Amino acid sequence: MRYALAFASAAALLAPLAFTSAAAAQDAAPQVERHEIMEEVGDAMGVLGGMAKGERPYDAAAATEALDVFIVQTPLFLELFPEGSETGHDTRAKPAIWEDPADFHEKGEALVAAAESAKGPAGESLEGLRTALGPVGQSCRACHEAYRAPKN
Structure with missing residues (x-):
């Protein structure tokens, strides 16, 4: 009984901290959220x-x-470019994102489609992964070339 009371007291004390952390995460600047997703x-x-490349063992589940990270996170990422988030937090986003948002979204959607198409082959064999990874990489590269500035 004594331990149950101690646990309940600790939980009551920590609950506001969990809420504060969740609220802080929701209030994070879009530039920070974009960086975390990338x-x-x-x-x-x-x-x-x-x-x-053979640098780590093939694992179908992994x-x-x-x-799935590409499939789930890319649509979230695409929505993190509101007006006013063009600068700050060391963002490498090029102005072209805001100048041509339709093309930016199209490239993101192409990445999701490539990742979805890659899941079957990548989950079957190493050779399937190697073959399917090309279009995923090409989609990444196309977006980075058009919309990501080089590091300073």
């Missing part, structure tokens, strides 16, 4: 590329999970 997507590409 870090996650980059990590997923690292998993896929590592397998394709390959499909990595592709």
